[in-house]
Amino acid sequence: MLGPVALALFLLLPGMVTFAQTPLPGFELERLELNPGTEGSLVVGTGELLTAGQFRISAIAHYSHRPLMLLVDNVTYEVVGGRTTTHVAAAYALTNWLELGVQLPLVAAQWGQDLSSEGLLRPASFGISTPLAGVRLGLLTQESQGLLDLAVGGDVGFPVGNPEGFGRDAGLRYLPRVMVGRRFGFIRAALDVGVLLRPRVAGISPLGTGGADQLDNEVRIGAAVMTTGRRLRWEFNARGSLSLARNQPAAAELLPGVRYLVNPSLEVFALAGVGLGTAPGTPLFRFLAGGSFGDVTPRRGPGESSVRCDLGLALSPEECPDGDFDGDGVRNLEDKCPTIPGDSARAGCSRTDTDKDGIEDTLDACPTEPGDAARQGCPVSDQDKDGVEDSLDSCPAEAGPADNRGCPVKDKDKDGIENDQDECPDEPGPLERRGCPEEDSDKDGVPNRIDTCANERGVATNMGCPEHEEPLVEITHKELKLSGKVVFEASRARLQSRSFVLLDWVAKVMREHPEIPVVVVGAHTDDRGLSEENRRLSQQRAEEVRRYLIGKGVAAERLVPKGYGQDRPEYSNATSFGRENNRRVDFKIIRNSDENPESPQR
Known part of the structure; x- marks a missing residue:
C-alpha cells in the first residue's frame, strides 16, 4: 500500500491534460520471505539449522490482499488489489553448521483496477518473481554450548522475474542477516535481523515527485514465538521493516500459524495475518498454506519425548x-x-523365578538354572564328578585329582606331554602351546581366547555360550568388550544396581579365563567440570568396580584401577551423544609387563 507517503498522481499537472499510457517501473513487490528449512518458524530464522544430510522441500500457496495502492487526487486506487502466488523452497544441510537454501516464487494471478484513464498501464497478471539462493552458517547451539542458537547468513535475489508484474528489481538484491533463538521448555523464541540491499527506485510512478515515492534499502526484523515437541504446533510471527530512504514509511505484519506432522516425512501448515503500514508490498491481510516433505520431524528437545512417539512407530x-x-x-x-x-x-519389573531357586530373575546370574545365592543363582558345575568345579578343572570331562587341576596323570593324547602338564590332554599339541592345538576348555569348537563361556558348551554365533544365554562380555586380544554400560549415580562413585548383571559377567569371564593375567579397570568422564575433579571421580569409580569384582571372586592382583578423567575421549564432547559415550568404564587386558597403563593411549 502506498498511503500518505505514496504518490499523488496528477498533483502538479492541469486536470484537463491527458497522457499516453505508461507502465510503472519494475520492482519486486513481494515482502514474504520463507524460512527454507522451516525449522522452528515458517517465516523467521531461529538460528537452528538442519543436521548434516537432512533436507526439506516446501510447496506453498499464498494470497495477499491489496499489496499495492496509489493515491490520486485523494482517491485510493488498487494497482494490485489481489495477488496469488506459489512458492517452492528447499533446504539441505551439508554439515551440522552449514545449510543451503533456495526459493522460487511464481505469480499465479494478479489483478487490480483499470488505471488506463489515469495514463497507467495495468501490470501483468502472472509471471516469475525473484528467485532467492541463500546460505546459513551456525555459530552456536544451545544443545552444545548451553546458551542459545546463533547463525549468520544471507540471501541473494536474482533479477530474472517479470518486471511488468512487479516480479523483479533492476539488479541483484542482497539480504545479510543474523538469527538467534532459544528454547524455554516447550516454548521457543527467535529473533531475525537483516538489511535488504536493493537497487534504488527514485519514483514508483513516472508522474511522481521523485521524493516521497522512492524505494531504497531497508532494515528487516522478524520475531517469533512457537511451541515444540508435539505433532500439532503453534507459532506467532511478527515481521517489520524500516526504510533507509528519507520520508518512507515503516511496515509490519502479524502472522500466527499452525503446523501438523502427518507422518515422519510430511508436515502441513497454514499462516494468516494482517499488515500494518503503507510501504509497497504490505497487504491488508495475507493467507498461506502448504506442506513440507523430507526430514520434517521436529527434533527432540532436552527432557522431551520424541514427536515420533505420537505416530505409532516402533521406538x-x-x-x-x-x-x-x-x-x-x-x-x-x-x-x-x-x-x-x-x-x-x-x-516396573515383575517378580519371576524361572529356575525356582528362590532368587528373582532380575538378581539371578543364571535365571534358567537353579543355584544358590553364593553364586548369584548359578549351579556348581562338575561334569566329571571329581570334586573339582569345571571353572577350575582343566579336564572337566575326565575325573582327576585336585592337585593335578582335575586331570588324570597320563598322556592320553600321545603328544609327549603328560596330562599333569598338558592343558589339553584329550587333543595332541606342541609343547609351546602347553599341549593344546587351540585352547577350548569346554570342547564346543570355540577357542578359549574368544569363548565368553569357556566352561559351558555353546555355539560360535553366541560367543561360545549356550544359545539360551545372552553373553554380555566379548573377549578380544586387547580388552573385554561390554555389550552394555556400567552406570553410576550422578556425580558419585556408587554403582547403580542395573550394572550388577554386566559386572557379574566380567567377573565370570575373568574367573573362567585364568590366562588373562591383568586387566586395567579404566574409568572415563566427559569434559564437563574441572579436569582434576573428573580424574578424582573416575579413579573412585574404577576402584568401586574393582571392589565389586573382587567380591565376585576375582583375584585382587589381576585388577588395576585407573581413572583417566576426560583425558581419553573416544567421541567428540561437542554433542550429548559423544559425552554420553565418553562416560564409560573399559577393561583393557595387560599381557606383557611393558604394557604400562600409564602410557599414552595408542
Whole structure:
C-alpha cells in the first residue's frame, strides 16, 4: 500500500491534460520471505539449522490482499488489489553448521483496477518473481554450548522475474542477516535481523515527485514465538521493516500459524495475518498454506519425548521417556523393565523365578538354572564328578585329582606331554602351546581366547555360550568388550544396581579365563567440570568396580584401577551423544609387563 507517503498522481499537472499510457517501473513487490528449512518458524530464522544430510522441500500457496495502492487526487486506487502466488523452497544441510537454501516464487494471478484513464498501464497478471539462493552458517547451539542458537547468513535475489508484474528489481538484491533463538521448555523464541540491499527506485510512478515515492534499502526484523515437541504446533510471527530512504514509511505484519506432522516425512501448515503500514508490498491481510516433505520431524528437545512417539512407530523406551510401553503404570523413564509389566515397588519389573531357586530373575546370574545365592543363582558345575568345579578343572570331562587341576596323570593324547602338564590332554599339541592345538576348555569348537563361556558348551554365533544365554562380555586380544554400560549415580562413585548383571559377567569371564593375567579397570568422564575433579571421580569409580569384582571372586592382583578423567575421549564432547559415550568404564587386558597403563593411549 502506498498511503500518505505514496504518490499523488496528477498533483502538479492541469486536470484537463491527458497522457499516453505508461507502465510503472519494475520492482519486486513481494515482502514474504520463507524460512527454507522451516525449522522452528515458517517465516523467521531461529538460528537452528538442519543436521548434516537432512533436507526439506516446501510447496506453498499464498494470497495477499491489496499489496499495492496509489493515491490520486485523494482517491485510493488498487494497482494490485489481489495477488496469488506459489512458492517452492528447499533446504539441505551439508554439515551440522552449514545449510543451503533456495526459493522460487511464481505469480499465479494478479489483478487490480483499470488505471488506463489515469495514463497507467495495468501490470501483468502472472509471471516469475525473484528467485532467492541463500546460505546459513551456525555459530552456536544451545544443545552444545548451553546458551542459545546463533547463525549468520544471507540471501541473494536474482533479477530474472517479470518486471511488468512487479516480479523483479533492476539488479541483484542482497539480504545479510543474523538469527538467534532459544528454547524455554516447550516454548521457543527467535529473533531475525537483516538489511535488504536493493537497487534504488527514485519514483514508483513516472508522474511522481521523485521524493516521497522512492524505494531504497531497508532494515528487516522478524520475531517469533512457537511451541515444540508435539505433532500439532503453534507459532506467532511478527515481521517489520524500516526504510533507509528519507520520508518512507515503516511496515509490519502479524502472522500466527499452525503446523501438523502427518507422518515422519510430511508436515502441513497454514499462516494468516494482517499488515500494518503503507510501504509497497504490505497487504491488508495475507493467507498461506502448504506442506513440507523430507526430514520434517521436529527434533527432540532436552527432557522431551520424541514427536515420533505420537505416530505409532516402533521406538525404544529411551525415545519416549513419558510413555508406558508395558502399561504397568510406571513411566519408561523410571521403568527398569519397560517392555514387561511389573509393579512400582520393583521399578516396573515383575517378580519371576524361572529356575525356582528362590532368587528373582532380575538378581539371578543364571535365571534358567537353579543355584544358590553364593553364586548369584548359578549351579556348581562338575561334569566329571571329581570334586573339582569345571571353572577350575582343566579336564572337566575326565575325573582327576585336585592337585593335578582335575586331570588324570597320563598322556592320553600321545603328544609327549603328560596330562599333569598338558592343558589339553584329550587333543595332541606342541609343547609351546602347553599341549593344546587351540585352547577350548569346554570342547564346543570355540577357542578359549574368544569363548565368553569357556566352561559351558555353546555355539560360535553366541560367543561360545549356550544359545539360551545372552553373553554380555566379548573377549578380544586387547580388552573385554561390554555389550552394555556400567552406570553410576550422578556425580558419585556408587554403582547403580542395573550394572550388577554386566559386572557379574566380567567377573565370570575373568574367573573362567585364568590366562588373562591383568586387566586395567579404566574409568572415563566427559569434559564437563574441572579436569582434576573428573580424574578424582573416575579413579573412585574404577576402584568401586574393582571392589565389586573382587567380591565376585576375582583375584585382587589381576585388577588395576585407573581413572583417566576426560583425558581419553573416544567421541567428540561437542554433542550429548559423544559425552554420553565418553562416560564409560573399559577393561583393557595387560599381557606383557611393558604394557604400562600409564602410557599414552595408542
